[in-house]
Amino acid sequence: MKKNITTASLLVLSLVSSYAFAKVSPEQAAKLGNSLTPLGAEMAANAAGTIPAWTGGLTSKNTPASADSGRPANPFGEDKVLFSITNANFSDYKANLSAGQIAMFEKYADYTMPIYKTRRTAAYSDELYDVVKKNATTAELVQSGNGVANFDTTIPFPIAQNGSEVIWNHITRYRGGTAKRFLTTIPVQANGSFVPVKMNDQLVWPEFLKGGRDDEKDANILFYYLQQITAPSRLTGTALLVHETIDQVKEARKAWVYNAGQRRVRRAPNVAYDGPGAGTDGLRATDNYDMYNGAPDRYNWKLVGKKELYIPYNSYNLLDTTAKYEDLIQEGHLNADHLRYELHRVWQVEATLKEGARHIYAKRTFFIDEDTWGASVIDQYDGRGELWKLSEGHNIQFYDVDTPWLVAETLHDLNSGRYLVTGLSNEEPTFMIWGEKVNRKDFSTSALRRLGR
Secondary structure: EEEOOHHHHHHHHHHHHHOOOOOHHHHHHEEEEEEEEOOOOEEOOOOOOOOOOOOOOOOOOOOOOOOOOOOOOOOOOOOOOOOOOOOOOOOHHHHHOHHHHHHHHOOOOOEEEOOOOOOOOOOOOHHHHHHHHHHOOOEEEEEEHHEEEOOOOOOOOOOOOOOOHHHHHHHHHOOOOOOEEEEEEEOOOOOEEEEEEEEEEEOOOHOOOOOOOOOOOOEEEEEEEEEEEOOOOOOOOOOEEEEEOOOOOOOOOOOEEEEEEEEEEEEEEOOOOOOOOOOOOOOEEEEHHHOOOOOOOOOEEEEEEEEEEEEEEEOOOHOOOOOOOHEEOOOEEEEEHOEEEEEEEEEEEEEEEOOOOOOOEEEEEEEEEEEOOEEEEEEOOOOOOOOOEEEEEEEEEEEEOEEEEEEEEEEEEOOOHHHHHOEOOOOOOEEEEOOOOOOOHOHHHHHHHHHHO
């Protein structure tokens, strides 16, 4: 499962780059699975006891299989709300809220954050734990932090030492190896009106293709991605193909779109950075998807440290098929009756735009869950330095397949009052299909053309 990008030229760069950091020692790596979880989080509870110790998470070994692995049953359906943070009392909890979350309370009188018991459910398979532990002693940043060498599959830096390593853990975190999703993206207007955009997408790591990784064809490839919009009719047939490169400065992301109106495939260099996301009514930049994706080269990444934050977690209620989209969507924000927030430790990383670089966000503050390495909350600032947007990732543990991932993500425009929710599946017959074997040719431009038609 090796990310075989250590070519001669890349090896030279890793030696001479001023940004190449030393891998950790075997003694440091030995902390994984002992004082640290196998993914590098603090094993112990916090001093107040409000964040428990990690005891293994929810796995396929210790949790009964769900009747529908795409929508695992809620293992915490009996949990009650401990308390709610509201417009009236949010000032009492500011120490555990981000600037964007505080702005939501200030903007919406009815905004509510239901707080539940913290449950540290994140887990991978034992096989991947071994891979991550090995990565700790081999992986290195190269190309001024824009690439990673000598790592296998996922989480190159479980014992992260700087902001770039933390963000690379988010970018490379495990998402099931191969997964197909049937999703709905909903741009919501300031008055609460919306038109759902339905799509399906498929993600596969080269290691999980039929025939496995090809060291030549998959050199510098992180994953392959295919997306098709199926509704509304004005967007039907639009399709996107991405060959996601690891070092996108060395080799830019390869992206193609099929436009149903033009009936042809064309390269799409704008599917990167702050290029507009399809079907989002202009609310999302390309690199907002999956909370954050793509090349990190336009920002300086500063590791601020760890803090305790209320973040969306164990959001199994958002998979409830008895709830319709109109039940979930409200003016300004989602219906709090279907949400769950918990107190967790997060890594805080500040990304500031490099001098001479261009992006609609001049600064972004990331809060990345220590147990999953997934970005859970991101505050985004405009060119004037003013808070502009808030992103939140609502995750669950897909315990049938030992994979933590999002079931929805929201992006709030704090100026206009509009927001975007991506990933809902309540009204879809199927949500997730795991482990589907796919061929390399399924991620070719010819396949994209056939899919569009």
